[in-house]
Amino acid sequence: MPIQHVETDYLIIGSGAVGMAFADTLLNETNANIIIIDRHHKPGGHWNDAYSFVTLHQPSSFYGVSSRELCNGTVDEVGLNKGLAELATGDQVMAYYDQVMKQTFLPSGRVQYFPMCEYDYDSENADDGVATFKSILSDKEYQVKVNKKIVDGTYFKTSVPSTHTPSFTVADGVQFEPLNNLPNINTLRDGYVVIGGGKTGIDAVLWLLENQIEPDDITWIVSRDGWLLDRKNAQPSREFFNDTMGAQAAQAEAIGEAENMDDLFNRLEQAGVLMRIDPDVKPQMFHGATVSKDELEQLRRVKNIVRKGRVTSLDVDKIAFGNSGEDSIATTANTMHVDCSARAVPVSDIYRVFKGNKIIVQTVRSYQPVFSAAFIAHIEASYDDEKTKNEICGVVPLPNHDTDWLMGIMAQMRNQQRWAKEPEIRDWLINNRLDGFTRLVQPSSEMTPEQGATLMRIKSAMPRAAANMPKLVGETMQIMAARHAKA
Template sequence: MNAQKTDYLIIGAGAMGMAFADVLMTESTATITIVDRHHQPGGHWNMAYPFVRLHQPSSFYGVNSRALGSDRIDTFGSNSGLYELASKAEICAYYDDLMREFISSGRVQYFPMCEYQGDGKIQSLTSEASYSVEAGTIVDATFMNVQVPAMAAPSYSVADEVSCVAPNALTSLKGEWSKYTVIGAGKTSFDACLFLLDNGVNPDSICWIKPRESWLWDRAYAQAGKLFESSIQQLREMQVKVVAESESVDDLFARAEAEGLALRIDTSVKPTMFRCATVTKSEIEKLRLIKNVVRMGRVESIDADQIKLEHGSLDYGPKTLFIDCTADGLARRAPEAVFTDGKITLQAVRTCQQVFSAAFIAHIELTEHDQARQNQLCTPVPHPDSDTDYMHNMLADLINGMAWQEDPTLMTWMKASRLDGFSSAATSAEADTAFMQRLQEQGMVAAGKLMEYLS
């Protein structure tokens, strides 16, 4: 079999793979082959629960060349006053239409329902068909290993007679349950609880098993467009100021909470978790309606009439539906060099901004040809998990940001990038310069404090 030649072989047609491919399509004439295990592009979005929405504005999600949504500001619901959040259906349709555009260009070959087996071999998952490709560069867009509950069985054992489901099943409820037990403490558990509450379930009928409490971001500070200067720009300045003026780790978080940057659902419990989840204050008020919160560690098993946890057990009654929200959406992984000979491994280079990171890496691939310099500009920022990871990530963001600011051409590209929520095309060059000077003045002090706390 003759191998089909291609400049880039991208493994994975999820959000990062598509954002990387989009930059290649718009900033080069490269040929691309994309291999993916799913039947359509979008990665984990294909398996997500039907009622999921983005936790950040649609205005800086997706790919650089194409808007997602209409930049509408919501006027009702818990996201009122903030930029719209795309639904699963919108996101899947967006990526499907984008892939069709890629293919119609004649520069992209797409192999859905296929697996890359190495050495240029692509194997179909539905037949014995196989294909051979000779790639100049292999791009691993699967490294982040994003998972949602429907993609993984619970990590605990469940008795045969117990009804334990992924959140996907909630949209087909028919009133057969009198009690609901939500298991997990991350964004998915918030969504499951809010779905139940918004659809008329009495808060007293919900039990919430939370192994940890989390620090959360106020979504009001994650807004672009017309709200940029009063949200993200203000957030960045306040974050640096809070760290620079803090006197200890506890003082840092106390100041962040006092400024409204960091939120928590239960103010009587010290958070030990930070996963970049965003909420609105109205969502927090709803979640506080659930009083039956169990804090006995992780679930070890659900037996016929009892839940066993790390630090005790819990009886439950009949007609109880368990909702598993424990999948580790973005597991903490040891970072790898983004650029190695013949291979690019996509990772976040800014905290929790995966699609921007993928587009940024693609731009660096096309414009910077020294591998050491490429890796300096694309130092990975691992996805956070614990409260102290907040400090690790902020320090990494400061270091990366300082390196980027040394290159005016790169800063111009970032300002024009719709995926870069940390800059805005609407602000003037003078305002940008003044902002960066203020940020740098306290940024060095903040970096010193962070290194002290983490030592």
Template structure:
């Protein structure tokens, strides 16, 4: 059967958080047509495969798309559940994108390799029927899959497991069928935090939980998230003379917290907890810090720096997927392609929406790229300086573009930059620029790991 042929202005590869945020702006801010091709059976990307009890770690008002609020936007500290997010993206697809009459959506489809260069003709094929669709693209191919957030259900284990050892991905934690003697949680990121909190919430004695963490990580304090005019307090960081000084000051401001006051974390991966959650996590005293897991067998766990024994009846919970990828940055706008990337550390949806708005403005690609240099997501504790410094730098950069700044002020996603309104004052703009430069200078000067 010959392939079906369609012609659109834009082809968007991926219907996850980045693809949906970009497509929403393109639909609401232009008259362009687009095709959205995605490997999953529903929009939402990694949310379609996340564990049943997953929630956002931050407020829903800085997640999703520009044109549509989430139901939990105004519910204070309540965080959107995975079910709410999937329903939200389904509604955005049906009621905003498809309802525009300018969007073709191809779920359960894969895209063949896209050749760089001129206007593209791309073939997509169904992962169910095998049928092909030929897509002629007049303007750009938008890669919304480059950052590729990964959850445990999307990957194979990266360590060996002896046959018969009871190990489950975090998705299966709700389907164990009965209690276990002990639980060993593998992974210290957002998923590991959630697994530990879920076990404690369901009455598991913390003494029955072992938590394997390859390295302790700083966490954002959700109780202090997005306060007004926070940059005024952050300007105190001008007095810091080293990376360590900055991290100590951030902790004193209660912006970052650690699980164990006796252990100085070496990592930072954007996970966020409240003080109440932190109190629960601190009840788990059996924390193993011997590097990464290499093998699990009937006797226990072998790690980089030693081994631990596990009693019979131990169930292992794998939470080790590295959700935030660290892809090498590339220009977002290049020839006939757009590669969606993180413009503000850890905030993929607002970053993609900003890229969408820049595409709709009357600018050349050099100007767009000057406004949208991508950043690498944080990994080490040193990256805390970039995490806060980049936010300050983007406040200054984007407030210097009147069209973008006005749009951000009116966008629900603009609240990701909590001090945006303050940037109408030239003195405040100068202050955030100086702070960003100071933090960058400290990182360059201080080569000692924090």
């Protein structure tokens, strides 16, 4: 079949959360035409492959696209998120993105959508703006003349258990499933082994506990304990002002007063900025996972936590760790082993966001890829000079190690200082629902004296934090180098 030729202003690779947020801002702030391609059959990216009981782990009110609300603005009245802003389920998120595509994007007449298509990175030619993508199900091939930019919305390469290949071997006869299949289990098991200490592992453990599995019947393999964020500190409403902004103040104060990194994390924990499951185990991981205090209490019910490093093999009678496999724990043929070992965002490389006719969407604010996508699209629509755009869109590295918490805060502070020089950006942040917090701190008749005092804490702490940051970053670099040498 001959190649079909199409033309567009922007070619967006990926109709996941990032690609959709970017396209929405372009659609609303420019007159550009857009082509969106994705290998899934529906918009939503990795949500197509997610487990049935997945929910957002931050409030729905600042997720999705800028122009359309995802949530109803309600507060959960039952469950482990009780008293906090609602968390959309995976099904709700998928339905939302389908509606955005069918009710907003396509009716505009400026968006073309090509699902079940694969982008050919090898075809990309930055000089003449021509790229190719192909249908996964047929022999159709498209050559695209891109008048302005190719937007890569797949940088995060979000990995989920159902599409993840484990890094360890699994012997025949082992009961081994991704957590997607937990709701389908209908036979009694000797027990459950959850492999993975990240947010997916947390979700698996909470699901088991909520479905009458006794804590002693759960073994949780955690290669690295992680610092957790308190969801109460990420509520974008005035009702939680002192929690949200109080955490920001405590964070700045801790950075400004800390003698060293251990002291910093102790202060952050004491102030409720960070939490951990076991108070006797020092975390060495930070992925930005967010839980409620009620969820944390449930997780602490599980006492069989195995900290022997990464799994290397699963056999019907044992689970081995380490290259030699000599370190192991016992298991049985009737034990269900639940794979939660995929790292959600398995990337560490950093690129310039804007480079010629290419935009690589990355985080410009910690833990908020969707906001970042919308923001980058706004900068693309509002500024012409590439150097200026990259200065405004400094990449905030994705966290992995505990020390990455500080590196992310430093990069985010740098961005905030740069954004403060642009009144236009401030106004955009105030009016963009994905931001969540800038409007909250603007002068208002609704602000109480207590809330004003909280903002003053932030203002007075920031100079000390900035002054002490180089010392803490220097120690962080030493810690990272030592770990790299040991590895």
